Amino acid sequence: MPRIAARPAVPARFLFALLAAHGASANASPAAPGGAETAEAKTVPFREGRHRMDIRMAIGSTTLTATLDDNPTARDFAALLPLTVTLQDFHSTEKISGELPGRLSQEGAPASAAGAAGDIAFYAPWGNLALFHRPGPDARGLIKMGRIVSGIEALERPGPLRVTISRADQR
Numbered sequence: 001m002p003r004i005a006a007r008p009a010v011p012a013r014f015l016f017a018l019l020a021a022h023g024a025s026a027n028a029s030p031a032a033p034g035g036a037e038t039a040e041a042k043t044v045p046f047r048e049g050r051h052r053m054d055i056r057m058a059i060g061s062t063t064l065t066a067t068l069d070d071n072p073t074a075r076d077f078a079a080l081l082p083l084t085v086t087l088q089d090f091h092s093t094e095k096i097s098g099e100l101p102g103r104l105s106q107e108g109a110p111a112s113a114a115g116a117a118g119d120i121a122f123y124a125p126w127g128n129l130a131l132f133h134r135p136g137p138d139a140r141g142l143i144k145m146g147r148i149v150s151g152i153e154a155l156e157r158p159g160p161l162r163v164t165i166s167r168a169d170q171r
Helices: 012-021 072-079 152-156
Strands: 052-059 062-069 083-090 094-099 112-114 119-123 128-132 138-140 142-150 161-167
Touching: 052 072, 052 142, 062 072, 062 152, 072 142, 083 128, 112 142, 138 142, 142 152
Parallel strands: none
Antiparallel strands: 052 062, 052 161, 062 142, 083 094, 083 161, 094 128, 112 138, 119 128, 119 142
C-alpha cells in the first residue's frame, strides 16, 4: 500500500499575521457590497457560555419576562433592542406588531411552524413580531425566537398594546 505524505500544517501565527496585514481580524465579518453591514456583523452576542438571552417586555406598569433562543433570527432581533412597538390583536391567538425596523435572518429556520401559547416569533412574510397568548395554526414563514416566561396574561387585554422590549441586563 503506498504511503501518503501529509501536508505540513500552516502555523496559526502565520495566518493571524496575514489577516492583520490585510486589516482583518479573526472575528471580523465581511461587509456587504456598498459598505453596508451584513446581518452577521450586527448581531448581538449572547452571554458567553449561555445559549439564551433574557429579555423583558414592559406594557404600562406590567412587565413580562421572556427568553430568546440562540438562533440567527433571535440574534438579529436582539440587535434591535431596546424596541418599542404597538401590538394589535390577531385572530384572538396572538398580538402582532407592524413591520420591524429591520429584516431578520431566516437562516436555518423551518419552512413553517405553529405558535404555542407563550411563543415569541417572527413572521417573515410580513416582517413582524408575533407574541402568542393562545395556540395558533401552522403558518409558512413563522420562525420561533423564544418564550414568554411570566406575565403572558397581559397579552389577553383587548385592543392595541404599546410594549417596550429590552434585554434584561439593560436599564
